[in-house]
Amino acid sequence: MSDADVIVVGAGPGGSSTAFHLAQHGLSVQLLEKTEFPREKVCGDGLTPRAVKQLVTMGVDTSEKAGWLQNRGLRVIGGGLRLELDWPELASFPNYGLTRTRMDFDQLLAGRATEVGAVLRTNTNVTGPILNSSGRVIGVKATGPGGEPQEFRAPLVIAADGVSGRLPLALGLTKREDRPLGVAVRRYYRSPLKHDDNYLESWLELRSKEHPDKLLPGYGWIFGLGDGRVNVGLGVLNSSVAFGKTNYRTLLTDWLSSTPDEWQMNDEAHADGGIQGAALPMGFNRVPHYTRGVLLVGDCGGMVNPFNGEGIAYAMESGALAAEIAVQALARPAGPERERAFAAYPAELKARYGGYYRLGNWFVKLIGHPEVMRIATKHGMPHPTLMRFVLKLLANLTDPRGGDAMDRVINALTRVAPAA
Incomplete structure (x- = not known):
């Protein structure tokens, strides 16, 4: 007996987006969240036009009267210079970004999922998978709001439980040390x-x-x-000698x-x-993204952009893709035909992001050397045209077909780079 068509573990941006798209396609969804909303998450709270596009697709009002602060682009400070770069004008993405705290951002997305039919269960902590005799995941074990043991069963489980990835870890999917x-x-x-x-x-x-x-x-x-507030933060990459050695x-x-x-x-x-x-x-640091009845979405599958540390857009995009694949797969009979459909998910992720993430992995290794970063800043910042190219590359904002010369160069680079 199944409790739903799909169980989604984690109601962050990736999980809630997945649940939204699944429910919108008519599937029954149990969305399990270990905490209770509203809840704080560590994040920069900034959204690029990639994430804005996903919000618009979900029918979210992104106006300032709805509680968002819109931004025009990125101000880059380095090498003694300040350069303001507007988001590019593209057919594929809007020309503005947003900020909003995760305190209510995640709750808003989970609310959109429930509005279209997903069932949200908060204070429900998933503790591990339920396996059938062949080792395939057919559900999850959890503890409920009062600490009582619970079980949820479904033909498909989607893991969107963040960087900790407790569910994939229980399946033996550990992080890759060769990724950023x-x-x-x-x-x-x-x-x-x-x-x-x-x-x-x-x-x-x-x-x-x-x-x-x-x-x-x-x-x-x-x-x-x-x-009245600002979100201020910093990041250090594991290619830096200071990584793990700094307070x-x-x-x-x-x-x-x-x-x-x-x-x-x-x-x-x-x-x-x-x-x-x-x-x-970053850069697909946990794979495979599908195994034994479980799809990985967002941070759980290491989908943070190595170029700029952006995770929300890729969590939401992978959630939408996972839902699309799941709808098609679950319409087929259980067995080889369904598994063939599920296998399209990691293949499509690799096609969309593999080359780009490989470039990002190389980029991370380069900027881990302070002298390289110093030279790049010194010689790049004085050239606005070059910096506009860098903005498009780092934010992954190009038109896939047509576009300008910058778009064509970036798209060509991602195509020829071996997939991560």
Whole structure:
């Protein structure tokens, strides 16, 4: 007996998007979330036009009156220069980004899933898979809100349980050590001057007030939230010699000590909450993305963009793809024919992102060398046309057909790169 057509584990952006698209196609869905909404998640809270496109597809109102802060593009700071780059004008993506805290962003997406028919169960912690005699997953075990044991059964389980990936780990799917990994820390500050900035701000060079001539490891960001606060954070990649050897919280406060006093980010008085950190699983660092009745979505499958640390867009895109594949597969009889349909999911992921992620993996290795990053910043920042190309590449924003010369170059590079 099945409780649903599909069980989705985790109601973050990937899981809720998956549940939304599945339910919209008429499948019965159990969406299991271990916490209760609203709940905080460690994130930069910034969305590029890739993520905006997914929100629009889900029917989400992205206007400012609906609680979003729209932004025009990216402000890049490095090499003693500041450069404002507008999001490109494309047929495939909108020309604006968004910010919103995860406190209500995830709840909003889960709400969209339930509006179209998915059943959301919060405080339901999935503890492991249920296997049949041949080792195929036919459901999950969980503990309910009161700690009582529960079981949910379905022909398909979708794991969207984030970077920890407890469900795939239970199936023996561990992280690949040869793929990029990042660590990010962030904190909220009350900053009347910066909170409604209409550009996302990216810092390619970090310095402290005490030692202004010394370059700190990592890259930083300042994203206005429109509610009087900013999200400020930094990330360090595992290609850096500082990875795993640095107190990232101290690193953040050292960098912020050099920011202007009027920004109100260089003291504890204007902080809103503590410093929190999380891992960024990049470039398909957990595979295979389908095995024994389980599809992996988003961070669970290591789908964070190695170029810029963006995870939400790829979680939502992979969720939509997983739903599309699931609808087709579950319309077939159980057995080889259905499994053949499920196998299309990892194949399509590799076709969409494999070459691009491979380029990103090489990029991560390069910028792990401070001298390379210094040279790139020094010689790249003075050239706006080159930086517009870099923005398109790093944000993965091109028109796949047609487009301008930059689009054609980037698309060609991703096609010829061996898939990650």
